[in-house]
Amino acid sequence: MSATAGSWTTETIPIAGVAMQVARAGGGPPLLVLHHDIGTLERLPFYDALATRFTVVVPSHLGYDGSQRPDWMRNVRDLAAAHQWLLSELAVTRDPQTVSVVGLGFGGWIAAEMATQAPRAFRKLVLVGAMGLKPDRGVIADQALVSYIDYVRLGFADQRAFDRLFGADPTTAQLEKWDLNREMTFRIAWKPYMYNPTLPHLLGGVPTPTLVVWGRDDRVVPLECGERFAKALPRARLEVVEGAGHFVEMEKPHELAQLVTDFVSQGES
């Protein structure tokens, strides 16, 4: 991956009555990247790496970061439908079976919901530390009980990675952003917290080739959830990344980008 990502552009697209902010870069096959519950930094080495091979589309979920809050929204399936709507708005993603999706954590849950809603819509699916399934043994970490900083730190196996990205003592503006995003997460995923009890029953209908990736040291969503996704999706395999926590894309950006690139490019004509 030596090519440069080129420049990022940001546009605002009306979706479901509110403005969705969408960042885009690169060229090649379309790749939709869905961010975590904490939102995302505008630029990440992971995004840049993907943009050397794909047309990378990174929307802010409605109610998160730069996108307006839809007051009516009540669950994660609503978010999934909003992203389906986005895909039909963009020329580059409009044709079915052309776009692949990478879902990061909470974004992985949204991606899985999208796949169950439209099982033949995607070429490839990558779920990284995805929420959405109830663990049998462990639990999904409850952000309601910890501070913004502690919650984000929990997602890193190596705290130095947190410090590099957010600073050892994040700014108040960053905290406000995390609070706003947390509030939106509460609005749509409060109870049951971070899973959908009906999702496992619907994954069997998704024929999309799927790569499930998990950080070995994920303390937010237990690895058993990765095993369950890989088992429930008919064409999925699980890849575990050593030395990474929940935020694999921030701790091991190039390793994850390589996994995604190889998997998504496989079978390209």
Place this chain on the structure above:
Amino acid sequence: MHLMYFTEQPMSAYPEKEGREFGATALMFSNRFFDPAAGSRLYNEYLEHYRLAEAVGFDGIMLNEHHNAPFCMQAKCNIFASILAATTRRVKIVLLGNPLPLADNPVRLAEELAMIDMVSRGRLVSGFVRGGGQEQLATGVNPAFNRERFEEAHELIVKAWTQPGPFRWEGTHYQHRVVNPWAVPLQKPHPRVWIPGVLSKETIVWAAKKRYPYIALSTAIEATKKIWELYDQVAAETGYAGGPEYRGYLQRCHVAETEEKALANARQFMWMQGEFTGLAHPVWSTPSGYFSPSIRSQFVEYAVGRRSNPRGSAFEDQIQSQMIVAGTPKTVIPKLRRLLEETRPSIVGFWAADGFVSSADTQTCIRLLGEEVLPALREIGKELGLWSPFEANAPVSMAFPESAAPAPERPTAQRATPVEVS
């Protein structure tokens, strides 16, 4: 004036050391430290104190509730209200109040409150609150919809109280196929609703728009004046004149036979405020979505420890600012006069003791308040024209602008006539 007795019902009999070590005495502080034998004793002592308060002349008993914390043993204010409905004869039972957003079935609340009103023969004052931040977590209720649920539950309860059923309710947060409770309040149009609060501007505005008295919970005098400024402004915009009958205040006030003893016992007010044990946890008390977006930056800073708890001023400062009043009847009366003169409330709750104050000292305090302080305050109230909603026969709300039940004997001296703004 309407003068009430209040206690948080502290669960003081828990190992303080454990609370200190844990670093917070809320939500996740384990209930293995709750001692039910002490709990049983304390509940019964508190009941005794309430009966004494009625006997010595208080007009009302103010009740509240909290969850998962030793500072308040009442997990459901309607339970104590039910007991008092049957075991007292004269006092108003003032709930400040039921946390509406925590209710998944507001119709059940409407029923319970109607039962309390009937059993007490019409002595219920039914306040409503949003519930503290940590209580949203303790009950698993979404903090992001707290205010919406508060407003919708209120609307549903008032409708269940005042409009014959059956009717159907299709709201945003509540849906009921059939609302038709076979228990409706004795008081008409419905029991008075008072709204207590401490922080949220939105709640003051909401109460003023509804024409519900607002009860300021132990705010400093200057802050209290600002509350009334805002309330009165909204009242004027809404079409009525604010004034004493819409103003309540909860005063921490401990009275003893000597100054020294009163001050020593008053220090226990710091118990709940965290000087000894640490009450609030910065994250649990500020779940995202619970507070007004207009002060988001302040709360995120508080949540990560960059800003101190606004409640946390020192005991001496609170004595100085009269957030805590302590002394003999002789010394507290002038201080309370200052409160009445400067902020002009007609409803005053006396939070008489907290923490480890003994039952005997609490009883002495209640007796001295009832026998010496309250009569003096009633005289001051007359002098200043501080007529309670009952004395002024104020309407129950904007929705029911006609006066409430027949007025009791009208006070005569210097009565400030409530003015309707057309």
